[in-house]
Amino acid sequence: MWTLRPVHYLMVAPVHLLLLVFIFVPALYVGWLSLTHSSFGGPPEFVGLENYATMLADRIFWRSFWNTFLVVNIVVYGELALGLGLALLLAGWVPFKRVVIAIILAPYAITEVTAVIMWRYMLEPDVGMINYALKSLGVPQIEWAVEPFSALMVVSVLAIWQHLPFTFLILYAAVTTIPNELIESAKVDGATPWQTFWFVKLRLILPAVFVALMFRYIFAMRIFSEVWLLTEGGPARMTEVLAVYLYRQAFRYHEFGAASATGWMLLLLSLVIALPYLRAMYVKMFRDG
């Protein structure tokens, strides 16, 4: 049994100090700012919960919230399904495995801005390769610049394509550590491939699945570049997500109190989503031994 001694606290102190200085204190400052009217040219003026009330009464906030909810869930579970499928596939024999893995990882090496602009030009209505091909085949074009749902789907596909390597790597690493003996035992016991996956493999890689889910949820909640560079939240702010809503308040309207309130709302939402996963990880990894 481990006994925690002062030296152990000392060893973990630097990371906690960094968290305190760069995350906790600024978060508290932003929390205070969210209770003020604050802009350039004057000192912040305390207004209590007014910014939160205004935000909750704003229909564009709620539209941004539901857009974020939709995109985040499509992206996180889409990536999980695809990443898991690819991890399981590549754990077995696949020709040119290294090349295939390199292809899967490649989008992660492209900056978000470049990736979005590339997709935007491929989907351009008059001259874009994708829309041109669809038009040539007599298939309706993807109306991402006009239909909000199409735009949000394009954003989701783009985000999945670019961030799949993160989820894939975590799951692939977990899948490759499953002992072969367990798989063989299951086969000897007459388990079908589905039963082997469900009762053996998935149980063993569950902590990794939780880690991937939690991190991707938190990162995806901040989705910004894909929306900003593709549609800037348009048409008519119908594809706006929470990070774009916050950006407008802070950097276009210079309403730092309102932007801080949105920031805190994003933080609370991330916490609400992360807590069940954190709890499940804790139970799986520590309490269950």
Next chain:
Amino acid sequence: MRRTHLSKLAFAASLALAVSLGTSGAFAQAKPEKLVIMSHAVHKGAVTGEKGGDSSADWSKKNGVGTEWLTFGVEAVHERVYREASLAEGKVDIAFILERYSGPQVARLFEDLSQYQAKDPIEDFNEISSGMRTAHTHNGKLIAIPFRHATHGLLYNQVYFKERGVDAPPKTMEALLALAEKMNYTRPDGTVVHGYITSFDDPSGIVDLMRAFGGDFITSDYKFVADSPASIKVVTLLRDFFRKGIFPKNVFTFKTEEVITMMQQGRAAMTNQPFGRFFNYNDAKQSKFPGEFKVTTIPAAGGGIAPAKTSVWGMAIPANSKNKQLAWTLIKELSSKKATVAQAINGNGPVRVSAYKDEGVRKLVPYADDEAAVLQTARSTVPGFENTQKAMDFFMEEIQLAMLGTKTPEQAMADLKKRVEPLLPR
């Protein structure tokens, strides 16, 4: 005794040190190594360009002080300038700001330049139009000296005009609209040509059309008029242009850059943008039709010149600058008649009418007379006030809803009125 002597010595030494520090401090204030200028890249190009020469060079030589330009995009430069100017002590000595991004709420952050002007005046200051000076005057403070204007004209591709049998630009707004339909076609090589495009990044392109019919968005005395029949007529027209494919399907995502690319690639026939784009469109390195683009005034309904959009960049001195007096001398230099001409040759929209009469400028700027004529009536897209950006976003949102058919033009403008009027200064 000895103690007293020591005390006197210490006092004398302290005094000497203080004087020395004070002197060196004063010296540092009068003679920094460089002045820091925060601006858009276009201002740096106008001041230091090769064609017209560096209009800050003489000042640098005379004062023994250099300049450091920090350049950003339009929105970013204002955000950074205001952030820097809000600090107790700033490092920016001259900031370039656009009139619609400023307003009474930020006036406190800058020096009142009318006091500097009274003590050490800029040459023939009254030649700079009072409208431009007023655009940068808030709470009675002149916070920036006009440096550059970007005024809209009608730019068109002459090759396409000839292809469609059009030999002259339209003289009335009605003719322009009919021409936009005619210029919407597919070329034999398969190029889809859109009859007319404009930027949907902010209301400036749309407000030009509203003003051509006698409408507007917000008047200079802060009255909402986008629900006037003339303005609604334009919203209906935009909706029809969108439905007919005169505007591309992705027009809502068009910023200035997209409009430039479309025109340079020959995918659109006409647009309303600053006169200065003439050079971008005719640049052989960037354009498929170098030398084939022309620019003229935007016609008003029934004839004449429409009061197009102009935006005025001005030079301001942050109140927390340590080199205010020196910064003023550079502003004074850059505002001189000679410098204005040099900057115009470098592609700047000159704020002095006399620059349009200069032979060097006229040789390089074939649209000088047209631009000078538009300046007589040109106005800012919207007057600067605390909620300008929000009002402009609301405008674009409601316009797009009308164009998509979600609302009728009348309903969209009525809803816009409800959202914008509470934001306007009382």
